[in-house]
Ligand code: HEM
């Protein structure tokens with residue numbers, strides 16, 4: 001027997017899913033939520049910046065000139081579906097089904113890779129073919145940095161999940177690996193939420209105004 | 210070939226000024242000296258094992274404080290240089306460009322590398338002890354935060370000798386801070402050095418928020434927490450939600466400068482005012498980040514030395530909660546004069562006056578705590594008592610500045626400079642000195658000398674008033690901020706002379722405090738009880754310094770001022786039943802935080818000079834450290850019962 | 865790992881499927897309102913922003929289990945405060961710099 005570092009009631013935790021089953025897991029997940037809340041402000045700042053600069057095109061291409069419905073919808077659907085498959089992975093986690101968990105996580109990062117590929121292609125088209133790189137105007141600076149930040153987050157998420165897959169393969173579902181998989185899931189859903197707002201505030205608004 | 214090397218070196222190192230060569234020489238000598246001493250006494254291993262790799266919150270706190278004191282020394286030297294330059298009209302001790310650099314580094318260092326880390330240091334020392342915890346929620350992250358701050362500060366300070374200092378003010382306003390008007394690396398140092406330490410601050414905020422929310426000893430409900438812990442809880446909330454905005458602002462300006470984007474430029478549709486907007490969206494909450502913790506310190510100290518429990522506990526708490534919400538909607542008062550529409554200025558004028566209310570309420574709480582108390586004038590108490598009137602002057606002039614139409618008169622004059630020094634010195638600096646004297650025995654096991662402490666207090670406090678009281682009038686007489694020299698015959702000279710005398714006095718007061726620290730290290734009174742002040746909160750229930758695991762038994766809390774209650778119960782003869790010791794679960798030391806931050810430093814240096822061959826490998830190093838950490842599973846150990854018994858016996862608290 | 869932890873039984877993941885269908889529907893609905901209809905600009909924007917907020921809450925509650933944990937009030941308060949500050953920075957920035965738009 002050892003002394004707990006936490007004052008939380010053991011009882012409560014034994015009724016919880018595996019990722020909450022240790023004090024450490026509990027602490028980390030709460031901390032991760034707080035981190036996501038901070039990320040809300042980070043993206044909020046980028047959105048505010050983008051929206052102010054949206055009309056500052058300095059004679060260069062405007063949102064309407066650049067954005068095309070096809071690729072944008074493809075990116076959106078891929079990301080929405082990946083959020084769904086990621087949700088399925090959490091269900092498999094709670095069923096303690098290692099193969100299901102690994103399978104759905106793999107599908108999720110594959111969809112993530114498709115998303116990143118589509119986005120890189122979109123950036124490349126604008127910057128190279130349309131002559132609209134980030135240095136062209138304030139509007140484009142705002143666009144590339146807001147979407148680029150989101151894209152970097154997705155890419156980082158992919159790397160993170162690969163790391164977790166390796167650990168899951170080696171150790172199976174333990175309280176530690178479960179916590180990591182759960183947190184990566186939260187992160188992934190969060191990025192989907194951010195995308196919903198990018199879709200609305202950048203693309204839809206761009207088409208409307 | 211030789212010529213090109215020469216011209217590179219001439220560009221790389223800052224040259225020309227004898228002062229710079231002096232700094233070069235002293236940096237080189239100090240570095241060689243440190244290496245020599247460590248090698249001679251064979252202390253490298255000790256340094257690595259005991260300090261560089263530690264995850265113990267108490268040691269991390271001490272490292273924060275040492276670093277912050279060193280930075281205070283540098284920031285203070287900058288201040289004295291400015292005052293020397295301004296003492297008499299038409300002086301050319303510093304030229305215009307040099308003066309710009311000095312006020313920029315002074316402001317940035319004082320806020321980011323003194324006030325914040327000093328507070329982080331004190332909270333690292335006190336918060337886990339006050340809530341009866343064995344460590345913070347994420348000890349690894351805590352070490353990482355410290356090292357990121359440390360290397361960020363080092364990077365920023367390097368600008369003094371390599372490449373050139375930033376010179377656009379601590380607020381780094383666009384467009385002057387942009388690449389077009391400010392080529393060279395100075396501004397990059399500001400952006401990247403502050404960014405690196407800012408990431409550490411964000412992590413600290415999350416860490417302490419979760420620590421306080423989830424790791425309190427059983428029985429300690431939120432409304433039984435010590436007031437300092439409450440203030441850190443609220444501060445952490447503000448840190449967590451303000452810093453991301455700053456991260457973005459700094460990143461955007463970095464992208465402007467390095468990759469030719471147009472966020473804040475004048476050309477291509479950029480908006481310089483957007484920078485001011487984002488900077489102060491963080492900047493105003495930041496002033497509460499450096500003030501609320503010292504409010505907490507004063508609350509503890511005043512209650513302890515008035516021998517009373519704090520008056521109006523709940524009011525204090527709710528006023529801090531109100532401040533945390535309101536602090537995010539007042540930022541525009543820093544740029545009332547940038548040509549906003551009338552409704553905008555009106556809204557922010559009112560919100561600013563609103564936030565003054567909860568702050569004012571707290572002043573009355575302290576006064577009522579003192580009322581009918583048995584006041585004991587120790588050094589920490591003197592700092593706390595001096596804070597009340599001096600800070601109130603800063604607060605009242607703040608409300609004057611909050612009136613948008615009046616601000617057109619005060620804005621960017623010495624009136625403003627006097628105002629924010631009244632809050633930052635009489636608030637933050639008095640507070641950290643107060644906390645330093647108060648918790649010093651807890652940190653090191655001996656007291657700072659009271660006589661020298663009181664002398665340094667009186668000298669510093671009186672000199673502060675000599676320096677900054679006349680400054681208000683100088684502002685009203687028309688002297689503007691960031692002015693590097695002024696003509697004779699405006700009637701400003703006498704006031705400037707007096708102010709410089711005051712500044713020198715503050716320097717003497719600080720030097721005396723430094724001497725006291727050294728003197729007391731050798732001859733200071735030992736604190737054998739762990740409770741030298743007859744304290745009221747749990748940190749005084751542990752030995753001084755506290756054992757690695759803080760508490761052999763996690764205490765059970767029944768009321769506010771938990772330790773005072775325990776002492777009363779003991780005096781009344783209530784026997785405590787003490788359960789047997791158990792093995793204690795503690796985190797392992799790790800070298801990853803310091804190595805990862807060193808990679809961050811390398812990356813930062815690379816980006817400052819736009820040397821991507823250096824920046825990108827640096828970042829890869831950072832990511833590699835993260836991955837390495839992710840695969841570490843064996844990161845805890847147990848302290849066996851025998852060891853706990855020995856440690857407790859050594860401090861005479863074996864139960 | 866001990867056996868007492870809650871372990872989900874096998875079964876069709878209704879919550880997830882409904883979440884997905886709702887997300888896709890809302891996305892296409894928003895697209896149609898923005899591109900297909902020609903309502904006044906501010907009306908369109910008000911509608912699509914409301915739809916986005918609704919969709920965000922679907923993710924938060926159906927996928928992210930924001931109400932789980934030993935003390936979910938902590939993360940709920942955190943997210944709420946985050947929303948408050950994020951809203952403030954967007955709305956405030958737009959309001960302050962509106963004349964520059
Ligand atoms: C010995 C004590 C101090 C003296 C004599 C002093 C003096 C000065 C002077 C002369 C200026 C420049 C005014 C100008 O040219 O516009 C200045 C600016 C400033 N000081 Fe201090 N100061 C002291 C301590 C502090 C402390 C403790 C802090 C913060 C914790 C602080 C924060 C600042 C800031 C933020 C600025 C503005 C820099 C800028 O304009 O970008 N100072 N101070």
Ligand SMILES: [Cu+2]
Pocket residue numbers: 492493496539540542543
């Ligand atoms: Cu302010």
